[in-house]
Amino acid sequence: MKAIITVVGQDQVGIVATVANELKTLNINIVDISQTLMDHNFTMMLSGEWDDQVLSFDAAKTALEALGAQSGLTIRIQRQALFDAIQKL
Amino acid sequence: MESRSILETIQMVAEENLDIRTITMGISLFDCIDSDGEKARQKIYDKITTSAKDLVKVANQIQTEYGVPIINKRIAVTPIALIAAASGDQDYVAYAQTMEKAATVLGVDLIGGFSALVQKGFQSGDRKLIASIPQALAETSRVCSSVNVGSTRAGINLDAVGEMGRTIKQIAADDPVNCMSLVVFANAVDDNPFMAGAFHGVGEADRVINVGISGPGVVKRALEQVRGQSIDVVSEQIKKTAFKVTRMGQFVGSIAAQRLGVPFGIVDLSLAPTPNEGDSVAEILEEIGLESVGAPGTTAALALLNDAVKKGGVMACEHVGGLSGAFIPVSEDAEMIRAVRAGRLNIEKLEAMTAVCSVGLDMIAVPGDTTAAQISGMIADEAAIGMINNKTTAVRVIPATGKAVGDEVEFGGLFGRAPVMAVNASQPTKLIARGGHIPAPIHSFKN
Incomplete structure (x- = not known):
């Protein structure tokens, strides 16, 4: 399973580490990563890959949303095909 | 994939109320x-x-x-x-x-x-x-x-x-x-996914999945970026936005059809408002340059919007169908409600608007003492607009029993609330009582 994970929130120390740690725990491999500051908002995009026989999409989503709530970040996870459909001809 | 594209997509959904209004089987x-x-x-x-x-x-x-x-x-x-x-x-x-x-x-x-x-x-x-x-x-x-x-x-x-x-x-x-x-x-259509008018037409397959999208907020936001520019730019901007919105409908519909093992029918290219703030078709018209929906020029702005949405959407999906046009249901559009309350939008203007968009006099509350003949007259007028212009038209009016102009009817949820609007007081009683059949127009004989 491949999905795009986006993290948005107030810039603070250790955001990348927090998210990356959780992904490691969930055994989600980071295929691509980029991050930037937009209007003092930290914005990070990750492309992640994992074995959906082991971890369901729902479970990954629940875990990441819980992490987001804990650390004051908005974390979204969506399957990549949607972005391709909307943005690519 | 560019980060900007990902963020734009997320913003469309999270902030501009882009959603799939309905998956209809x-x-x-x-x-x-x-x-x-x-x-x-x-x-x-x-x-x-x-x-x-x-x-x-x-x-x-x-x-x-x-x-x-x-x-x-x-x-x-x-x-x-x-x-x-x-x-x-x-x-x-x-x-x-x-x-x-x-x-x-x-x-x-x-x-x-x-x-x-x-x-x-x-x-x-x-x-x-x-x-x-x-x-x-x-x-x-x-x-x-x-x-x-x-x-x-x-x-x-x-x-x-x-x-x-x-x-x-x-x-x-x-x-x-x-x-x-x-x-x-x-001119009801066989593959309309929107209610209350959806039915499965007689020429349709045994089962089919049709999708209706909704994205007035996205169009409005896109038009904010071209303020003051020529109307050509407005049309172009609407087309680009409609393309993206429709792609989402096409994508979601095809995934749904595949998972349900049912053929995918059509995407309905309608812009369907909801009573939520920022999800209004009237606001798009105002962004195009009207002080208020209902002002002279409203029909022109709506015609442009309706046409540009179709042009952008048609290329984005395999099959287009349903009603495919901007909806103007009064009770379901917060800005439309405001315009009615302020006396800037009346039924006659709405009727004119229905000549250039889908679908008709929709979700309009009329005084409780409106007669059956008057309602039939409204239906006949809308049907005539549809018949002559080769388009779907409809009437969904709500006689607000016991209420008068200025009162409101509450529907709740997506259906919103409707201010009671004035109806021309003269009666078409004798016309309706004639009964019979208005013949098909000359341009229907195309064979």
């Missing part, structure tokens, strides 16, 4: 026809509940995985007047109850198809169905009804127009809110 009931009404209804119940058993589950899965809200899950069936006609039943309310029961068990929001197609005349089931509408709508909450009274090819059935005016009054006498579940059409 069309189900043919022709194989449920039986001379015994009881048996027919059992077959209808079984067919609907087996065909659509995974509809809600699949829609929820798609919503979770792709992060796209899917607001409604709906079902449309073959017009019941055609299915029930073979039975000896004199009253079709029981069919509506069967539809309601199936919809409730499946957890779908609405079920359409308590319908009759009478543009050319009545078959034996049609009058029985129309007579059953008031009770059917009073006893159910998810069933939607529609009657097609005219078409470009057939003309307008003035007897049916008269009967529908009386029917709407009768429904309102019981509870005006039930009127929102009934649409009177001209």
